[in-house]
Amino acid sequence: MISSKFVATFALGSIALLTFGAAPATAQSHVNSPDPLLGAPSVNTEESHIGTLTGHAEEGKHLYRRYCIGCHGPDGDGNGMNAQWIDPKPRDFTEATFKCRSTPTGTLPTDQDLYNAITRGFINTNMPSWKPLTEQQRADLVAFIKTWSPRWAKEKPGDVLVIPAEPPVTIESILHGRELFQKLECWKCHGPAGHGDGPSAATLTDSKDNPIRPYNFSTGTRFKCGATNQDIYRIFMTGVDGTPMPSFHDTLTGNDPWDLVHFLRTLQISYPSKELDLWQGYVASHGKDIKPIGPDSAAGAQ
Amino acid sequence: MRLTHFSAAALAAIACTSMVMFATPKPPAGGGTVTGKVTYTGTPAKMKPIDMSKEPTCAKQHATPVMTQNVTTGPGNTLQWVVVYISAGDQGSTAPSQAVKYEQKGCEYLPHVLPLQVSQQLQIFNDDQTSHNIHPLAKVNPEWNKSQPAGSPPIDTKYEKAEFIPVKCNIHPWMHGYFVVLNTSHYSVTGEDGSFSLTGLPPGKYTLTAWQEQYGTQTQEVTIAGNESKSVNFSFKALPY
Numbered sequence: 265m266i267s268s269k270f271v272a273t274f275a276l277g278s279i280a281l282l283t284f285g286a287a288p289a290t291a292q293s294h295v296n297s298p299d300p301l302l303g304a305p306s307v308n309t310e311e312s313h314i315g316t317l318t319g320h321a322e323e324g325k326h327l328y329r330r331y332c333i334g335c336h337g338p339d340g341d342g343n344g345m346n347a348q349w350i351d352p353k354p355r356d357f358t359e360a361t362f363k364c365r366s367t368p369t370g371t372l373p374t375d376q377d378l379y380n381a382i383t384r385g386f387i388n389t390n391m392p393s394w395k396p397l398t399e400q401q402r403a404d405l406v407a408f409i410k411t412w413s414p415r416w417a418k419e420k421p422g423d424v425l426v427i428p429a430e431p432p433v434t435i436e437s438i439l440h441g442r443e444l445f446q447k448l449e450c451w452k453c454h455g456p457a458g459h460g461d462g463p464s465a466a467t468l469t470d471s472k473d474n475p476i477r478p479y480n481f482s483t484g485t486r487f488k489c490g491a492t493n494q495d496i497y498r499i500f501m502t503g504v505d506g507t508p509m510p511s512f513h514d515t516l517t518g519n520d521p522w523d524l525v526h527f528l529r530t531l532q533i534s535y536p537s538k539e540l541d542l543w544q545g546y547v548a549s550h551g552k553d554i555k556p557i558g559p560d561s562a563a564g565a566q
Numbered sequence: 567m568r569l570t571h572f573s574a575a576a577l578a579a580i581a582c583t584s585m586v587m588f589a590t591p592k593p594p595a596g597g598g599t600v601t602g603k604v605t606y607t608g609t610p611a612k613m614k615p616i617d618m619s620k621e622p623t624c625a626k627q628h629a630t631p632v633m634t635q636n637v638t639t640g641p642g643n644t645l646q647w648v649v650v651y652i653s654a655g656d657q658g659s660t661a662p663s664q665a666v667k668y669e670q671k672g673c674e675y676l677p678h679v680l681p682l683q684v685s686q687q688l689q690i691f692n693d694d695q696t697s698h699n700i701h702p703l704a705k706v707n708p709e710w711n712k713s714q715p716a717g718s719p720p721i722d723t724k725y726e727k728a729e730f731i732p733v734k735c736n737i738h739p740w741m742h743g744y745f746v747v748l749n750t751s752h753y754s755v756t757g758e759d760g761s762f763s764l765t766g767l768p769p770g771k772y773t774l775t776a777w778q779e780q781y782g783t784q785t786q787e788v789t790i791a792g793n794e795s796k797s798v799n800f801s802f803k804a805l806p807y
Contacts, residue, residue: 361709370710415708448715449697452737463620467739471703503711508736510699510713514721559622 310416312375312406317399319375324408327401335390340412350390353474357412361471361506364489369503369511371422372415378406386488427497431519433526433538435546441527444520446557453478453508456558458531463559471506478508481531496525597766598790602798604648604760604776610637610804616740623695624673624738635678636742636780637804644760645802647679648778649746651753652764653785655772659751661686665722668745670698670714675733675743679779681753682745684728690714690721702733702745711736730777744779776800 312319328336335354337344342356355362364381365373382402385393394402410416431437445451453468455461458481470476479487489499501521503511516524529539547554615631618624638646665687669676671694682688692698692714700721701711706729712721725731725747735741746753754762764774767790777783781802788796 359705359709368710369712370708447697448713449737452697464737464739468736471709503713505709505711508699508701508711510701510711510736512713515713515715515718559620 308408308411310407310410312379312403312410314375314379314399314403314406317403319400319403319405319407321404321407321411323401324404324406325411327397327405328408331394331397332405340409346390351474352389352470352476353472354391356472357409359506360413360415363504363506364499365422365502365505366424366498367422367502368425368513369505372419374421374424375403375406377421378409379403381489382406384490387484387486388488425498425501425513427494428522430493430525431522433542435542437519437523437526438530438539438543438546439527440520441523441525442530442557444516444524445527448512448515448524451557454481454531456556458482458528468508470508476507481528482533484532485535493522493525493529496528497521500524596793597768598793599795600764600767600772600774600788600790600798601795602650602762602800604645604650604756604762604778604800604802605643606637606639606645606781606802606804607643608804609806610639611807613637618673618738618740621673621696621738627672632672632674634740634742637778638678638758640758640760642760644756644758645778646756646758646760647677648756648760648762648776648800648802649679649681649748649753650756650762650764650774650776650800651681651746651748652750652767653773653775655770656750656752657768658749659683662751663687665689667691668743669693670700670735670741673698673735673738673741675741677743677755679744679746679755681755682725682747683751684747684749685724685726688723688725688745690723692716692718697737698735698741699737700733701736702731704729704731707731707747730779732779746777774798776802778802781805 308321308325310321333344335344335346335350336342336357337347337354340357342354344354347354360372362373362377362381363386365371365377367373367377379402382394382405385391394405397405452462452464453460455465455478460478460480462478465478468476468478485491487495487499489495489504500509501511501513501516503509503513512521526539529535529537530543532540613633613635615633618628618632635647640646661683666680666682666689668680668688668690670690670692673694673696690700695716697713697715699711699713703709704725706727707725714721725745727747728749729747731745731747733743733745752764752767754764756762769791771787771789773785774788775783775785781804784800784802786798786800788798790796
């Protein structure tokens with residue numbers, strides 16, 4: 265089982281390498297053409313620190329040219345030659361706005377956040393997992409990515425979100441999370457059943473005015489920024505910058521975030537979880553008492 | 567008892583602060599004045615009524631539908647919500663200590679265009695019975711996006727660089743506004759009659775810029791000697807879309 269999974273990941277990675285590596289390789293074959301990375305800063309002293317690893321931008325530059333330039337472009341602005349075929353669009357590194365952060369909305373992510381994003385890849389996008397690269401290579405890429413925006417030289421990453429220990433999954437926790445889902449109006453975009461079909465869903469655009477869809481919990485198992493309960497906690501607390509998904513850090517306190525996490529798991533009807541089991545048992549016995557989520561429920565509450 | 571007094575005083579102070587918000591900052595005594603009007607030529611696009619039926623708690627606050635505001639016109643071809651400010655020649659000034667206030671009320675942004683200074687405190691309120699997410703789409707400053715459910719305390723923030731920042735609420739897509747972050751304390755937003763007034767200008771040569779969210783910017787040079795008053799008008803060419 266493990267080995268087949270490994271093979272699958274490896275195969276995917278190799279396809280990605282082939283697809284994404286092809287473009288820059290052709291570009292480099294023109295001996296007299298200028299360096300496609302002329303737009304990059306000439307002095308790349310930027311470093312990244314991931315655990316005990318130190319990444320070096322100068323090394324990362326070569327890797328970027330080989331693996332990233334096709335989509336993220338020679339200027340790091342997400343306008344690589346493949347970008348026109350891609351939706352969601354490749355990240356524009358010159359803005360230093362990143363989706364998956366452990367830091368508050370509007371602040372720079374940590375090196376570890378960027379490293380995790382490269383390692384994990386982004387589901388439902390063209391960004392693959394770059395696990396086939398060595399840890400050192402991924403660290404080098406993180407260092408190079410930070411040369412694209414002057415913000416990295418002037419600002420420090422925000423304070424890392426502290427996630428308290430997860431309380432036990434109980435029906436009370438799920439029910440409270442459900443109340444929060446109603447009250448915080450998550451359903452306006454994600455839909456009453458988490459299908460990504462709320463009343464505002466069709467109007468959503470990202471910060472570059474490209475249409476964007478809210479996450480559909482019913483078909484998904486993983487999220488763009490991870491797959492664990494801790495990842496879900498972090499996603500809505502720090503927000504997904506550059507998208508309509510706001511940060512709820514200032515509004516959720518105590519165990520509220522964990523209750524919301526436990527409820528969100530029950531929306532993932534194709535992903536077996538303790539939360540889903542508990543919820544389905546509760547629905548079987550208390551189905552009639554459960555008020556629907558959505559505008560009707562809001563009217564009933566008043 | 568002392569506590570009550572204190573809170574009363576504090577409330578009064580807050581009330582005063584919020585009253586000053588929409589006025590041009592208090593000028594130093596004396597100095598020159600530039601006044602004028604902002605108008606348009608041609609036919610601007612008609613503003614459309616906003617359908618708030620998806621948010622009943624907001625819809626019922628408006629007897630007549632709220633109109634879009636990206637080109638707000640008045641009698642005599644005047645333009646409202648144009649920010650006129652000194653873009654060059656100003657000696658610069660530190661941000662005033664009072665915060666500017668931005669309200670979300672009836673699923674509208676009040677005011678539609680909010681000028682403020684670099685580093686000035688900005689307080690964002692949600693007066694509605696619904697959640698808003700406040701999402702200023704900054705490019706020069708960091709972009710953030712925060713949820714503010716009904717009954718939440720105000721969000722305190724500030725911007726460190728001059729920028730015209732579009733503000734939107736992704737939950738209520740009709741909500742559009744602007745933070746206009748400026749390096750100068752000399753600015754004015756045109757009212758319904760298209761008029762603006764910049765006061766307390768020390769003698770000198772200035773560049774005056776008028777910014778309209780749809781039509782962009784225009785500049786004019788003006789030289790102020792002593793306490794004189796000058797009149798400067800701007801005219802934008804309206805676009806039919």
